[in-house]
Every structure is written in structure tokens, then in C-alpha cells.
Amino acid sequence: MTDLSAPPSPAPPATTRAPRLPAASALAPLGHAAPADDPADTSPYAFPDGGTWRTEIPSVEGPEALATVFKEAGRLDVPIHRISQGSGIWMLTDTEITEMVECCAAQDTELCLFTGPRGTWDIGGATRSDSGGAGLRARGQEAVAGCVEDALRATALGVRCLLVADEGVLWLLHRLRMNGTLPADTTFKVSALIGPVNPATYELYERIGADSLNIPSDLTLAHLTQIRRVSRAPMDFYVEAPDDLGGYVRMYDAAQLIRRGAPLYLKFGLSRSPGLYPYGAQLRDTALSTARERVRRGRLVLDLLARLGADGRMSPPGARLPGELRRFPVPERSN
Incomplete structure (x- = not known):
């Protein structure tokens, strides 16, 4: 277990030029210069490989969509560290999962599949009320068991990253990882639909087993700095969020998201598009x-970072592990 007072992950290599703020040279003579970045707002943390950011293409629903993503990524030269799926492991056959695992391995890309079932699809009526009820969380022992069954099945087929939308399920999966039932190198990613909105909750998720956490895209840059004062666990951030997550488009914030939130995954979502979950033919x-347009959105963000001189410090291809994180002690057995 690591203390935050310990030295942070290795500092990334220095870039050849300092990043600039958008339109800085044009606005300054007009008396509209932006304030300089406060060094105290810069995250001191990085991934174990020294990089401060990685990329993710979400909502890749099956082998055909996956092949489409990699084809478009090759055409547009978009590096992809992680592919994530949203419909759930239970919506894929063993053959489909195996094909996705093999395809991602060939591209040196991490594959993350969603554990299910989830509250928004079961018979609970509260999720359809104005309050949204408990949202995606697993309702009852049966749903919890289904999520764990999904995890056991997926990891047996070679998947090493699981998306989780319930705190209790996360804690159980972490305990199974610690006792060897799940592979030790399995990582757990917290879904955006239960994503933490404050430092205390973010730290709690890290403590119960989260290896990266999707925070809502309406958090301010100052909120990212607040989180980084208590946790070094990687963030996942929709630079463009789907409509059911707000539809925010924050491309011009990408450089500051990296500076304040590192280590961070830039997620290239898509607004103004139909929902896909649960996916079928x-x-x-x-x-x-x-799938093609998400990759194109990624290219737009990468181009913007390059123009601002903020495109350095990306993790090398194939990087996936989060580094050492802080956990609660795991009980050896239940009472």
C-alpha cells in the first residue's frame, strides 16, 4: 500500500517546447491575455511508464465494430491504448469475446468489457422515474452474482480489464483479485454513470479496488486539481460525452485536463448520436x-494538442497498468 507522501510516479520526459494557451499571441496585444498556469495546479503524478495521458475509444460493441475502429485508427494515425464496450459481457458470445481479445492483442491495445446485469435494464421501476433510482447499480444478490459470473467468464477468455457500475461489485471483484480467483493483473474501471464528483468519493473508489475512474465530464478543472490532492488513481474523461452523459464537447480543455488530471485517459465519445446499449444487429x-466517427474525434483532439504543443508525454503503445494504488485491507474470509 502506497502513501501519497511517497514520491510520485516517474516524471515524464521534458518536451522540446512549452505548451501554449489557445490564441495567446493574438489576444495578448489586445489586453486579453489569459492568466499564466499556476504550477500548484499541475498534477505531480504519471503512469508507471512516465506518460501523463492515454487514449480510449468507448462504445465499441463487438468484433465488427472493433475491426472498424482499428481500420479507421490506422487510416487516421490515431494511437489507441484502450477499447471499451458498454452493452456488457453477457451480450457477447464466447467466440465474440475471444475474437475481440485476439484482435486487441494483435494491436497492442487493452480491451475493457462491462460487467452486467445492471439496474437500468432490470424490472426495477425506480430507474425509469424522474429520480433515476439507483441507476446502473446491481439490484439484489442475483444481479451481483451475474456481474461476478461475467467477470469470471471474461477473464477466463483472456479479458484483463472490467468495467464496473456498482461499488459493492467492485469491492467483491477486488477481493477475488486479491485471493487469486481473478488474475492478479486484472484491472477495474469505474463507469461514468456512477463516477465520483468529489475528492472523498474518488479516494473511496480507489481504496475499494478501482484502477481507473470515469469522472463526469461536467467537473471543472479546479475539481480535477482537488481530486489529485487525495488520489493518484488514473482518471477516465470523456472529452466529448454522449448525450445521456450531458453531450459536453471539451476539446479545447484537453491540454488542461491532462495537466491537472494526469494520469488520465482521454475518451473520445460522441454526442448527437443514438444510444447503442444493449447492442444488437x-x-x-x-x-x-x-465507431468510425469516434476515431475521427480522437484525431481532432490529437491535432489540437499538437497545435498547442501539448501532445508530448503520451504513454507508449501497449501501456495498460495504473501503477501502485492505495487499498483498504482485504479480509481473509467472511464472517
Whole structure:
């Protein structure tokens, strides 16, 4: 267990030029210069490889969409560290999962599949009320068991990253990882739909087993700095969020997101597009067209970072582990 007072992850290598603020040279003569960055707001943390940011393409629903993503990424020269799926492990056959595992391994990219079932799809009526009820969380022992069964099945097929939308499920999966039931190198990613909105909750998720945490895209830059004062666990951040997560487009914030939130995954979501979950063949055309456009959105963000001189310090291809994080002690056995 690591203390935050210990030295942070290795500092990334120095870049050849300092990043600039958008339109700085044009605005300064007009008396509209932006204030200089406060060094105290810069995250002191990095991934174990020294990088401060990685990339993720979300909502890749099956082998055909995955192949589409990699084809478009090759055409547009978009590096991808992680692919994530949203419909759930239980919506894929063993053959489909195996094909996705092998395809990602060939591209040196991490594959992250969602554990299910989840509250928004079961018979609980509260999720359809104005309050949203408990959201994606697993309702009852049966749903918890289904999530764990998904995890056991996926890891047996070679998946090493699991998306989780319930705190209790996360804690159970972490305990199974610690006792050897799940592979020790399995990582757990917290879903955006239960993502923490304050430092205390963020730290709690890290303590119960989270290896990266999707925070809502409406958090301010100052909120990222507040989180980094208590935790070094990697952030996942939708630079463009789907409509059901707000539809925010924060491309011009990308450089500051990295500076304040590192280590951080830039997620290239897509607003103004139909929902895909749970995915099936009836949504094939939408799944493939949105897969291509997510990659294109990634290229737009990478180009913007390059123009600002903020594109350095990306983790090398194939990097996936989060580094040493702080955990609660795991009981050896239940009472």
C-alpha cells in the first residue's frame, strides 16, 4: 500500500517546447491575455511508464465494430491504448469475446468489457422515474452474482480489464483479485454513470479496488486539481460525452485536463448520436458509423494538442497498468 507522501510516479520526459494557451499571441496585444498556469495546479503524478495521458475509444460493441475502429485508427494515425464496450459481457458470445481479445492483442491495445446485469435494464421501476433510482447499480444478490459470473467468464477468455457500475461489485471483484480467483493483473474501471464528483468519493473508489475512474465530464478543472490532492488513481474523461452523459464537447480543455488530471485517459465519445446499449444487429449501421466517427474525434483532439504543443508525454503503445494504488485491507474470509 502506497502513501501519497511517497514520491510520485516517474516524471515524464521534458518536451522540446512549452505548451501554449489557445490564441495567446493574438489576444495578448489586445489586453486579453489569459492568466499564466499556476504550477500548484499541475498534477505531480504519471503512469508507471512516465506518460501523463492515454487514449480510449468507448462504445465499441463487438468484433465488427472493433475491426472498424482499428481500420479507421490506422487510416487516421490515431494511437489507441484502450477499447471499451458498454452493452456488457453477457451480450457477447464466447467466440465474440475471444475474437475481440485476439484482435486487441494483435494491436497492442487493452480491451475493457462491462460487467452486467445492471439496474437500468432490470424490472426495477425506480430507474425509469424522474429520480433515476439507483441507476446502473446491481439490484439484489442475483444481479451481483451475474456481474461476478461475467467477470469470471471474461477473464477466463483472456479479458484483463472490467468495467464496473456498482461499488459493492467492485469491492467483491477486488477481493477475488486479491485471493487469486481473478488474475492478479486484472484491472477495474469505474463507469461514468456512477463516477465520483468529489475528492472523498474518488479516494473511496480507489481504496475499494478501482484502477481507473470515469469522472463526469461536467467537473471543472479546479475539481480535477482537488481530486489529485487525495488520489493518484488514473482518471477516465470523456472529452466529448454522449448525450445521456450531458453531450459536453471539451476539446479545447484537453491540454488542461491532462495537466491537472494526469494520469488520465482521454475518451473520445460522441454526442448527437443514438444510444447503442444493449447492442444488437438491429443497430449495426449506427454502431459502425459511430465507431468510425469516434476515431475521427480522437484525431481532432490529437491535432489540437499538437497545435498547442501539448501532445508530448503520451504513454507508449501497449501501456495498460495504473501503477501502485492505495487499498483498504482485504479480509481473509467472511464472517
